[in-house]
Amino acid sequence: MGAAPLLEVEDLHVRFRTRTGLVEAVRGLSFSLGREKLGVVGESGSGKSMTGRAILGLVPPPGEVTAARLSFAGQDLLRLGEAGMRALRGRRISMVLQDPKFSLNPVMRVGDQVAEAYRRHHRASRRDAYDRSIAMLEQVRIRDARRVYDLYPHEVSGGMGQRIMIAMMLIPEPDVIIADEPTSALDVTVQMQVLAILDDLVTQRGMGLVFISHDLALVGSFCDRVVVMYGGRAMETLAARDLAGASHPYTRGLLSCLPSLDRPVAALPTLVRDPAWMGR
Amino acid sequence: MAARDWLLAPTPGSRLQSRLGQAYLRWLAFRSNPLACVGLAIVVALLLLALLAPAIATHDPLAQSLARRLQPPSAEHYFGTDALGRDIFSRIVHGARITLLVVLVVVVTVGPIGLLVGTAAGYAGGALDTVLMRVTDIFLAFPRLILALAFVAALGPGIENAVIAIAFTAWPPYARVARAEAMVIRNADFIAATRLQGASPLRIVLRHVMPLCVPSLIVRSTLDMAGIILTAAGLGFLGLGAQPPMPEWGAMIATGRDYIFDQWWVATMPGIAICVVALGFNLLGDGLRDVLDPKQGQ
Amino acid sequence: MTLARASRLVGREVAAVAVTFLGLLLVTFFIGRVVPIDPVLAAVGDRAPAEVYERVRIELGLHLPLHEQFWIYLRKIAAGDLGQSVLTSNPVLVDIGRVFPATLELATLGTIIGVSLGVPAGVLAAVHRGTWIDQVVRVVGLFGFSVPVFWLGLVGLLVFYRVLGVVGGPGRLGVAFDDIVDPITGVILLDAALRGEWEVFRNAFSHLILPASVLGYFSLAYVSRMTRSFMLEQLRQEYVTTARVKGLPEGRVVWRHALGNAMVPLITVIALSYANLLEGSVLTETVFAWPGLGRYITNSLLNADMNAVLGGTLVVGAVFIGLNMLADILYRLVDPRAR
Numbered sequence: 078m079g080a081a082p083l084l085e086v087e088d089l090h091v092r093f094r095t096r097t098g099l100v101e102a103v104r105g106l107s108f109s110l111g112r113e114k115l116g117v118v119g120e121s122g123s124g125k126s127m128t129g130r131a132i133l134g135l136v137p138p139p140g141e142v143t144a145a146r147l148s149f150a151g152q153d154l155l156r157l158g159e160a161g162m163r164a165l166r167g168r169r170i171s172m173v174l175q176d177p178k179f180s181l182n183p184v185m186r187v188g189d190q191v192a193e194a195y196r197r198h199h200r201a202s203r204r205d206a207y208d209r210s211i212a213m214l215e216q217v218r219i220r221d222a223r224r225v226y227d228l229y230p231h232e233v234s235g236g237m238g239q240r241i242m243i244a245m246m247l248i249p250e251p252d253v254i255i256a257d258e259p260t261s262a263l264d265v266t267v268q269m270q271v272l273a274i275l276d277d278l279v280t281q282r283g284m285g286l287v288f289i290s291h292d293l294a295l296v297g298s299f300c301d302r303v304v305v306m307y308g309g310r311a312m313e314t315l316a317a318r319d320l321a322g323a324s325h326p327y328t329r330g331l332l333s334c335l336p337s338l339d340r341p342v343a344a345l346p347t348l349v350r351d352p353a354w355m356g357r
Numbered sequence: 358m359a360a361r362d363w364l365l366a367p368t369p370g371s372r373l374q375s376r377l378g379q380a381y382l383r384w385l386a387f388r389s390n391p392l393a394c395v396g397l398a399i400v401v402a403l404l405l406l407a408l409l410a411p412a413i414a415t416h417d418p419l420a421q422s423l424a425r426r427l428q429p430p431s432a433e434h435y436f437g438t439d440a441l442g443r444d445i446f447s448r449i450v451h452g453a454r455i456t457l458l459v460v461l462v463v464v465v466t467v468g469p470i471g472l473l474v475g476t477a478a479g480y481a482g483g484a485l486d487t488v489l490m491r492v493t494d495i496f497l498a499f500p501r502l503i504l505a506l507a508f509v510a511a512l513g514p515g516i517e518n519a520v521i522a523i524a525f526t527a528w529p530p531y532a533r534v535a536r537a538e539a540m541v542i543r544n545a546d547f548i549a550a551t552r553l554q555g556a557s558p559l560r561i562v563l564r565h566v567m568p569l570c571v572p573s574l575i576v577r578s579t580l581d582m583a584g585i586i587l588t589a590a591g592l593g594f595l596g597l598g599a600q601p602p603m604p605e606w607g608a609m610i611a612t613g614r615d616y617i618f619d620q621w622w623v624a625t626m627p628g629i630a631i632c633v634v635a636l637g638f639n640l641l642g643d644g645l646r647d648v649l650d651p652k653q654g655q
Numbered sequence: 656m657t658l659a660r661a662s663r664l665v666g667r668e669v670a671a672v673a674v675t676f677l678g679l680l681l682v683t684f685f686i687g688r689v690v691p692i693d694p695v696l697a698a699v700g701d702r703a704p705a706e707v708y709e710r711v712r713i714e715l716g717l718h719l720p721l722h723e724q725f726w727i728y729l730r731k732i733a734a735g736d737l738g739q740s741v742l743t744s745n746p747v748l749v750d751i752g753r754v755f756p757a758t759l760e761l762a763t764l765g766t767i768i769g770v771s772l773g774v775p776a777g778v779l780a781a782v783h784r785g786t787w788i789d790q791v792v793r794v795v796g797l798f799g800f801s802v803p804v805f806w807l808g809l810v811g812l813l814v815f816y817r818v819l820g821v822v823g824g825p826g827r828l829g830v831a832f833d834d835i836v837d838p839i840t841g842v843i844l845l846d847a848a849l850r851g852e853w854e855v856f857r858n859a860f861s862h863l864i865l866p867a868s869v870l871g872y873f874s875l876a877y878v879s880r881m882t883r884s885f886m887l888e889q890l891r892q893e894y895v896t897t898a899r900v901k902g903l904p905e906g907r908v909v910w911r912h913a914l915g916n917a918m919v920p921l922i923t924v925i926a927l928s929y930a931n932l933l934e935g936s937v938l939t940e941t942v943f944a945w946p947g948l949g950r951y952i953t954n955s956l957l958n959a960d961m962n963a964v965l966g967g968t969l970v971v972g973a974v975f976i977g978l979n980m981l982a983d984i985l986y987r988l989v990d991p992r993a994r
Contacts, residue, residue, distance in 0.1 A: 135899055167902030174900070179893035184991060192903045229991035243902070248949050360837050377991030392793075425888055498976050499968075500934035503952065507683070507968045508958045511690045591938050594805050595953055610806055614942075618817045625813075628806030635801035643797065 080159045083253050084110040084170075084283045087146035091127045091137050091309075102140070104309040105313070108148070110253065114279065114286045116296030117316065118331075119306035125289045128306075129172060129255040132287075134162040149253070162300040168198040171246040172255040173275075176262035177238025181230035187238075188214070188226025213244045217274050228270065238268030240274060247278055253285040261291070272299060287320040293320075293331050325352065372532020383648045399637025406453040416444035418451040418604045427620045437622040445622065448604035451629045457604050459589045460519055464578045466524045469533020472574060476566050479539025479587070480533070480558070490536070496529040501584075502591055505533065509597045520599040523588050527581065534577050537572040572649045579642035583635035590631050600621060606631050672980050677970045684728050688721070690961050697741050697959070704916070717915070734837020737969065738962035739923045742955060747966035751948060756841025757827060758940070758947035762932040764867035769932075770925055774914075776875070779789025781890060782909055792879055798877020802941045804935050808869050808942035815865055815899060823862035825944035870935050874928045881924045885917035919990045926982030930975045966977040 091103040103124040108115065116169040121123045131142045134154065149170060157165065160188060174180035182190055190215060200208065207226075214222035217240040229327045230238060239259060256275065260268040278298065279286045290296050296303055297320045305312045305328045313325040323329055330348045365382075368373035398411055408411060415435070417543060422442035430437040436445035476488040496504070540587035543566070551561055590600035593607025601608065605626040613624025660965045687694075695712050703711075712718060716727050731738075737747035780792035815822045823829060827843055832855050844863065847856035889895065890913050898908045937949035944950075948967055955963035987993040 133900060135896060163902050163904060165899055165902070172900045173895055174897055176893065180897045182912050182916070184893040184913070184919065184989070193903070194814070195904055242897075249902075289890075345694045482810060492677065495675055495682065498675050498679060498979065499682070500930065500975055502934050502937060503968050503971050504682075506937070506952065506956060507686050507964060510964050511686045512960065566933050585799055587801075590803050591805065594803070594938065595941065596957065607728060607803065607805075610803070610809070614809060617813050621813055624806070624809050628803060630812065631806065632798070632802045635803075639797045639800050639923075 080110050081151075081195050082109040083150055084202040085131070085146055085148045085286075086128075089128065089131060089144040089147060091124065091131050091136055092143075092144070094141070095139065101309055103131065106304075106306070106309070108304050108311065108314060109286045110235060110287060112283050112285050112305060113302065114276075114300040116289060116300035116303040117289045117306060118293050118303060119288060120291060123306040124309035125291075125306050126227075126257055129257050129287065129289055132255065133166055133170060133172060134159075135166075136263045149164065161327055167194055167246070168249045169251050170193045170253045170255065171249070171251040172257060173239070173242050173246050173259045175244050177230065177233075177235060178262065180242060181238060184231075186227055187230055187233065188228075191226075191241065191248055194245045195248045209243070209248065213248045214241070214277065216247075217241070217244045219244075234267075235263050239271050243271070243275055243278070246318065248332055249284075250282070252283065253287070254279065254285040255289065257289045258291070259288075260295075293312050294335055368606075380553045389647045390644045390647060392640050392648070396637045396640025396642070396644060399633060400641055403453055403457060403634055403637065406598060408448055409455045410451050410454055414444075414450045416445035416447040418443065418448040419602050420444075427616065427623070429620070430622055436626040437441045437620070439609070439623050440616065445526045445626050446607070448556050448609060449606065452604040452606045452609065452627065452630070455516070455599060455603060456586055456589070458524070459516070460582050460585050462520050463524045463527055463585050464582065468533055468574055468578055471528045472529070472535050472567060475532040475535025475537075476570060477629060479536035480543050480562050480566055482540075482543075486536075489532070493532050496526065497533075498527070501526045502588055505588060505592060506595070506597065509592060514600060516599040516603065519589060519592045522583055522592070523578045526588075527585065530581070531574060534573055535570045538573055539566050541564050541567050563628055569655060574606055576646045576649055578641060579638060579645055582638040582642070586635050586638070591599075665984060668980050668983055672976055674855030675976055676973065677714050678971065679976065680729060680732060681725070683881060683969050684725055685960060685970075686968075687728075687965050688724075690770065691762045694961065697961070701806060707727045716934055723788060732969070733903045739967035740955065740966075742958050742960045742963060747963050750951060751843070751970050754946055754948050756838075757843075757945060758933065758949060759766055759944060760842045760844060760863065760905040761867055761870060761939070762929060763935055764863060765870030765932045765935075766874050766925070766929045768868055768871030769878055769928060772871070772877040774882050774921070777879040777884075778886050778909065778914060778917075780879065780883040781886035784887065789883075792883065796880040799873050801816050803938075805938040805942050806868065807872065808866065808939055810941070811869055813905055822865045823944075824856065825862075827946060828855070829858050829862070866939050866945060870932050870939055874932055877928045877931070878921075878924060879908055882917065884923060886913060890912040904949060914967045919986065921986045922989060926978045926985070930978045931973060933971055 079205050086109065087107045089106040090101065093100040093102065106124070106128060108117075117125045117128065127136065130136050131144075132147070132149075132154065134142075134157075136142050138280075142155070144155060149165065152161075152165075154162070154165075157253060162207075170259060181187060181199055185193075188207070191210040192203075195201060195209050195213075196206045211222045214225060219225050219237065219240060224236070225233065225241075233241065239262075243259075259275065260271050272295075275286075278284075286300075287297060288300055293303075293305075297317050300317050302314065303317050303320060304314045305323075305325065307327050312327045313323065315323060320328075320332070323332065327348075327350070333349055361381075363374065366374065366378065369378055387397075391532045422438075424442065425434075425438050426440055426442040428434055428438045428442075434444050434446065436449065439445055439448070453465060474489055474493070478486040478493075505519075505522040508525055509518055512518040512521065525637070539562075548561060548565060551565055556564075568603045589598055590605075590607030593605045593609075594611045596608070596611060598606055599605030601612075609627040610624045610631075613622075613627070614618070616623045617625075694715060695708055695717065696955045698715070699707055699711050716724055719727070735748055737746065737751070740747050740750055741744070743750055744813075775791050783789055812824070815825050826967075836843065836850050836852050836855050839846050839849055843859040844856060847853070847859055886909075890909075892913075894916075895908060895913055898912045899905075902933075903912075933948075936945075936947055937953060940947045940949040941953055948971065952967035953965055955967065
């Protein structure tokens, strides 16, 4: 981990007031991020996606975000205001969304979407932004970038779409990137390819990465540290290499649910959830 | 509260209880929409007005009195009098009957036709669907009022012919809605199950497909009623609908047209009546759509 | 899109439209046959001797079986012959050519007013969903579905012409301005501008603005409602989040990204509302003494001039079909997925 953490999260809460009562998506989550790869794992509904959105200030209207501390490079994100957050989004902190089928604008050329992200944060001529975008598309290993630039999202494959998404989010050169299940909508064959590209670029540029996933094995192999979430809070935080020796029963439960080739079992155990983990 | 608990029981004891419970929940949702309640109130008021017209009207709607012509609104004549000295308030009250009659006759004839054409096309698919939808498209391609005009021109003016002309032009959207529903239902698993049990296509359409299309058709026809009222009034205004001395609202506006600058009430009052009633049906339809057809409501 | 592909697209569209148009002709043909008015009597007058009557009957082809009569009807239409107006003794097509620009002028300005106000209103309602802005747009829209156009025209004349005096009265021009400008297109605003007659332009505009606004209100009601619903749909999509993540200002997210997608279905809505205004003009023109197609049809109707009524109906129907076709083509041009 670097000297000062880039991102600090302490006692983060995300609540939704609905007609049927208060729903707490995230309850008291804490972690910090340096120039490293941090995995956030949990089942669906564990609040991991909401965490990413809360950091970017993009929790949709009835949601409320509170935290003892939510800061980026020393700036308090909760006091930054909408204009301040907008200058920060994309430029300093960015996010790769799950499914390029839905997360790219269907009526805009993909290249223009990449160039738009660049021009928002850098004074650049049209021509300049175009050249930059072509270079960025090449960096995510798109051959024939000039042709791809002019395509519409429905004309590219899922893997290509996600690489375009990564290009779009990295082109303003942010310090932190949040990847929200970036490969779960892709075919298994291209998952690794996309991950490798993401990994290379993050390492090259020395960025911090928050990798949100439900896939414990993937996170374990890909990240430096892992936060295991359940019911909106962190069960434990540990280095990825120590995952096998995890102490928390939930993490152990998750691990033992994974099928293994060298130690086959007749039936995989089901996950046992202890209500006590939720209380405090 | 016992009734409420019975209605909202999480595990109803009978089908009736479950259905009533569902209806009650819908009613609760409907009631929480104030605009829809205003719509319902207006429609109920229209029904009462039409039902009790002779009791509510202060004068004979047809009684002329040239001595009292074109009088402004007063305690004696709430909405003033027209060029023949007839009491406008009483004419509007009696006109509610005509409006309601037109709307009901059109909806009652058009609904089943649209349902039949739409479900047949949607369920059968193939050539029948293509032919029926082409015919529907042709009728949809005509502007409704102009087609109605041409029909009335052919059949001759009068309230009956106006109703026929409106009905003739009003069915295609119903067929479209029913077809869209039927095409979705056709592929549902329970229809496949019924087919496997050996039910005939006719039975499937009549017993299973049609009943499921009815809610969206009810919504559609409530929203359509305002359009029917406006078309009928338009025909009346052009002198092609209800003939004098019938107190039809559109025709009443036409008679007030010559006096609009000096005796504004003659044309304005029936216009307000049309607006209020049409708005009532629109608000009600909007609210019903939110409750019965949540997919479409925003 | 390649030119060949575009022309194939247009070709398919034209074929579908041809079938619809044939149906339209069938309907007008049959309406023409069930009329209780005797077309022979209308042509020869009721004092003509029996042999003249019989000769005209044969000239009009009324002794032939129906399908042959229909074939003759089709051939006539193809040659641009809609018959002769009994009222004006002109060929119906000539009459329509004369009155149509007035209607076009009215409906076009009405659509411009309706779209330029209705789209922003719908967008604002969707963005501020559930607030008072949304409620106002909703009620204004529903009211537009509830008010009779002829009544709104009358009240408009009363308030803006009689009481406030801010607009010109009925008709296209004041009496003093008649016949100053020689028609080029038949659209007075254009003609006056082309000839540099700005006094006439101003007078024509003062007469046009009220009926166009009345029609525009109906377009606004429809367009704002549909815009709101399309925008709500779009604002829920993931790509909107992507745009926000990029740090784009909310204005660009809403007006460029979300509205850019909502425009795709909106094109059809706008074309439909334009077509609806042509229909609404029937009643509006009557109220405003506007010498357009709508008034031509109603006048002919009241004088039992069936050729003119059916010719007018046919033309409006054809414009309707044409606009629908145009909407379909534009839709595919705007939506990259439909190409």
